Amino acid sequence: MVLDRVRAVFLDLDNTLIDTAEANRAALKEVIKFLQSKCQLDEGEAHVICAKVQLKLSKERYDPAAASITDLRISHWEEALRETKGGPADRNLAEECYLLWKSTRLRHMTMTDDIKTMLLELRKEVRLLLLTNGDSQTQREKIEACACQPYFDAIVVGGEQKEEKPAPSIFFHCCDLLGVQPKDCVMVGDTLETDIRGSLDADLKATIWISKTGTLPPNPSPIPHYIVSSVLELPAILQNIDHEASVSSLKRTVKHDV
Structure with missing residues (x-):
């Protein structure tokens, strides 16, 4: 040529x-399995949590002066977990979900x-x-x-x-x-x-x-x-x-x- x-x-x-879309799907599948085994959630609840996070990501407006991207995205998971499961916020579980989602996603990119x-x-x-x-x-x-x-x-x-x-x-x-x-x-x-x-x-x-x-x-x-x-x-x-x-x-x- x-x-x-x-x-x-x-x-x-x-x-x-x-x-990126396929990498994200693979990452969410891993988080769904994790939530089922870690929190004894049924598959439907785990799917709802992941769908809520996806919606938050699609509407995300990142301001580096306000927080790091890591903190912001952990908050997405924290909010989705609380909105679906109820009860108090669980920052540690949210961080585990975020890190699993992120590492799996990057591995597939x-x-x-x-x-x-x-x-x-x-x-x-x-x-x-x-x-x-x-x-x-x-x-x-x-x-x-x-x-x-x-x-x-x-x-x-x-x-x-x-x-x-x-x-x-x-x-x-x-x-x-x-x-x-x-x-x-x-x-x-x-x-x-x-x-x-x-x-x-x-x-x-x-x-x-x-x-x-x-x-x-x-x-x-x-x-x-x-x-x-x-x-x-x-x-x-x-x-x-x-x-x-x-x-x-x-x-x-x-x-x-x-």
Whole structure:
């Protein structure tokens, strides 16, 4: 593969390079088994506790000035346990649940060999940058767990910047790190409202949305340039983007000459 028009590719981490959703499911299964054996809860109650934690995580607003991410997430488990079981708060049990959930989740956050091979081949042609939202501790732990650092020229964690995706500023920061212009870059991610909207607002060359179910973007929503079911389709899409850019440039040249 030879790419002339695409100089850099920004890739999201969660559910793009690693299957965070599946890792989370595996972690919750372990916690459910733990609660059944440790607290003699039935499976239904254990499921309810985990569902409550999932809801709290989905609504989480983390302020590093108020508490550590560890304390905040232990509190999620503490509240879910109290809301479901009743009785006094059990901070120790909540901490056990959190640590089991976290360690199991991280253990399942791996990049497949196919993805590693793809990144190695791509890096021969373009510069690669990992761009992920989230607080520094959580995302850095994931990055270490999946050992993805050697495959990238730079890594940017949103929680370490003034603004996260979809703010255009973080995309411009990534361009500055690699010494490229937005029109040289392609963004790949699974989230329309952050990965796709942000890169469109920053005027990147192209956006690639990963839709594992094959569904189209709901209306209204940002519309990506390309939709794929797997990040492994990326090399073929990049070749297509590069070809279209070359043809467009040739047409402009011919028109100018005429």
